[in-house]
Amino acid sequence: MSATNAPRPLVSFDAVSKRYGSVIAVHTMNLEIYEGEFLAIMGPSGCGKTTSLRMLAGLEEPSEGEIQLDGQRINEISSVERDTPMVWQSLALFPFLNVQKNVEFGLKMRAIPTEERQQRARRWLERLEILELADRDISQLSGGQKQRVALARSLVTEPRILLLDEPLSALDANLVVRMQGVLSRLQKELGITFVYVTHSQSEAFAMSDRVVIMSQGRIEQIGSPKAIYRSPASRFVADFVGANNILSGSVTGTGDALGISTAVGHFLCNPSAAVDYSEADNLDMVISADLVQISMENPTLQNSLRCRFISEEFVGSIVTIFAELEDGSDFKVQARQRDLANMALEEGATFFASWNASDAHLISPNKA
Amino acid sequence: MSMRPPRHFLLRGYVVLVFIFVFTPILTSFIFSVNSDRFPTIPLGHFTTHWYETIFADPDVWDAFRISGIVSISVAILATFIGFCTAYTDYRYNFTGKALYLSLALLPPTIPLVIMGLAMLALLARINMSGEIYSIVVSHVVLCSPFAMAVIRMRLAQIDPDLESAAWNLGASNWRAMGEVIVPFCRPAIASAFLLTAAVSFDEFAVAWFVSGLNKTVPVIILEILQGNTDPQINAIGSIVFITSMTLVILAQLILMRKTINQTAAGI
């Protein structure tokens, strides 16, 4: 909060830990969530992302540390008294109430008079384009419709923050893309904070302003999707996000471009400005698969490797090539299908993978 | 989710109270079955096996146990067989009128026992079938087969639906598939249905009282003692009945559990 022009944090986690017996689900977490941002918390299952969200919703109590909402400690405030509505993975719609009554539920609990309650509920149903479903039973709705009801139910009290726990994971692929659009638009129009927990990189990167990557109860990196994608702060992030190749090596020459010596060769890499490197430092070099070029005879860019082709996988017009290096480790390359049209890539064929010194990213294993 | 200790405490205390209410009459019966006073009250008299000696010296009681044994074993065999057939039908087939079929199978426990007794006696007396051991058996099978069906149906719900098809696919006929696949799979449930229906039959008094005539079962004897004066013999008989039934039930439970554990251990 000391930064001069930083927006005011709506939520802050101050050294928050959560223990279940001897298991530490969340480990001294520090995080600020700003007014009006779309924040995604991402990580593999069991990394503590859902626990963090549930602590924010008041469904779990932190074992240590303090959670503040709008500058006030909320550790002891029960979920009932917080206005931190959540959208569940299962959506948790009440099966014994119809659509309208589900949406009205939060208002009813706040003793809003019937008439106003109904009007407000209908307004939100209309906004989410499901007004015509108002009298339906929950069991009669499709997945996407249920999603909208769950959103309307959470937003009807006009909260300042909305918590979402993998809400799209039960939908099929094209519906997910549609709902991503709905969520993004809604968040921008409303200008409220969305905290979105997911294990899906595409969901997190498509919608959020900032992404928090968690692993084993700790935050690995916080940053914009682009920063996380291009400059992973740790080996875990580099592994977890995107299609990255990681080569471990040591510094052999400093200067404008660092020389890095690895088991499969010597490479040049532009150093990060903020870090001092010295000879023999051990570090990891990350080369994103989509920044690598393929050629059959001669390498085309500064750094290159000989690879042996193993297999390929098509997703739309993008091909991912899986190859093997001289020391037996894996290497991935992503390219557009038409760029590979006249290359004879078949099993066992060797080719050159090359990239620019400026496209490799360095992680020091013993990061500060 | 912050705990609210006082409310928690109250709720737990209440649960304990409910269990005390449920078990007080059961434990009391045990205690007074070895208590010397004829008129049960506190403070208790001294320990005695007198009441057990009295009932074991009574040939009527022996006879009742013999009849109850015959009845409950016969009932268990028949009810388990019928229950198995019904459960399998429900599992395997869909047909018009299935709702009616199932209500026919499951309705008997909802008819008051006094009425069942009255109706059975009226009919059996008319066709000269009342007052015999088999009169009790046929009535009890009516009451017990729904329980057997429920137990076996639950087991069938766990069967892999492709198992039977796989057997057919491998050349087994319907009958072979039944013998090789379905019955072995249901064996623990069949055993537990057998013991359960035996226990239910062993405890049933109302219908037995109507149709038994001179072939009194144990519960009928208890009912008759109850109609007379205070008599601690009832506690002694009750305790024996309880131990018998519980043995059957625990046995049923153990068979079911051991089978499940074995399969979990063996499976995968």
Add this chain to the structure above:
Amino acid sequence: MKQRRQVTLYGLTWSMPIVVWQLIFFVFPLIFLLLISFWLVKNYRMVPGFDTVNWVKMFSKGYFWDAYWRTLGYAGVATIVTSILAFPCAFALAFKVSPKVRRWALFFLIVPFFTSYLVRTYSWQIFLNDNGIFNTLFALIGLGPFQLLNNFFGTLVGYLTLCLPLVVVLQLISLANVDRTLVEAAHNLGCGRLRTVFQVIVPLAKIGIILGAVFTFILAFGDFVSPYYLGGSKPPTLSILIIDTTKSGQQWPRAAVVAVVMILTLLTIMFAAVGAAYRKRT
């Protein structure tokens, strides 16, 4: 794996035993009961026939209607009291204890089904008697004696003995299946703890609660042991009426009338309850 419709020997073998058995020994006796309600009794012997005299006689008797309403009232009160007393216990076992404790509790709730109801009734007599254990204890602190036996209180204790464990089990199974995220969702939307119980948990466990209530009603409505041995048998309930009418006086046709009325009442109540249990939201 439901098969196409085709009657086979194999299918009949499995489907028919219950049909045959229940038709002969369940449906037929009940139909026969309906029939003999129209028969006559001459010289202490039943004579087949068709006469509505038994129905007219029974329906014109004040004591029959008294017994009818009394039995209905007893069963109604037993249903409400049992359901209310069972709920906090089932709730606590479903939500406030570990799965291990819950399994043990379930086991101990099933035990009473296999103890003789008659013996348990007898035990309550020992407690509720005018010089019974309770009154002895009350006397120690200078209270009583209270009449606990041979009145509706005694009967109710009997009904509770018969039904309470069953109702707790049925409610518990329903409550244990309540989706916890719905409970959390209610808290999250500002619904207080107690309010959540009534607004969310009760509607979700509706089927078990209604099922428990229906069983209590059926058991209490038909039971003769509690009203007889703990309620003092007078004034009679319908079941006691049936026993008195048959065992003394051989008035089987009139007992049959009472039985038929009881069955019709129970069927009506059951259909209404099942309708309520599975009805869609209002």
